[in-house]
Amino acid sequence: MAQNKPFTWYADQDAVGYPGLKADTTTDVIDSLAAESGINPGAPILRGTNADQVKAATAATDGKNVIGVAVHVHREPAENGSAYYEAGYTVPVMTFGDIYVTAGGDVAPGDAVDIAFGDDKVPVYTKSAGTNTVPNMTFLDKGAKGDVVRVRIRH
Secondary structure (H helix, E strand, O other): OOOOOOOOOOOOOOOOOOOOOEOOOOOOEEEEEEEOOOEOOOOEEEEOOOOOEEEEOOOHHHHHHOOEEEOOOOOOOOOOOOOOEOOOOEEEEEEEEEEEEEEOOOEOOOOEEEEEEOOOOOEEEEEOOOOOOOOOEEEOOOEOOOOEEEEEEEO
16 A cells, blocks of 8 residues: 655655654653664664663564664764664664654554564564564554554553
């Protein structure tokens, strides 16, 4: 299904958002924690080895331990090209609020969220199958695989 575009100032293919972008200006909670390893905006985030660290989820079974989503910050990415936020960088993690993520399949408003990983190991957010449901996270938009959609986090 094609994604609805609210307006098109620059081109008719502009996305409504991009992974890790805050979806609105309502109340949210964003914690700042050190990246234990490389993290990209929009990635599902887990607690790290130390209390002040976080890391990106790397397997679908991590879904039940997700605490939030990495928020996009306008900055120059790491020189090595591996991850947007390199190890040691202070990563903003949304633990309460609405944020854009990439859908991994057909989703609808109100669906509970799971995470999945394709061959490229990039995390996507899917409709929950019930086994690795991300706690307190639901979809706010209808979308198909590859669409940028909003999720609501109430961690």
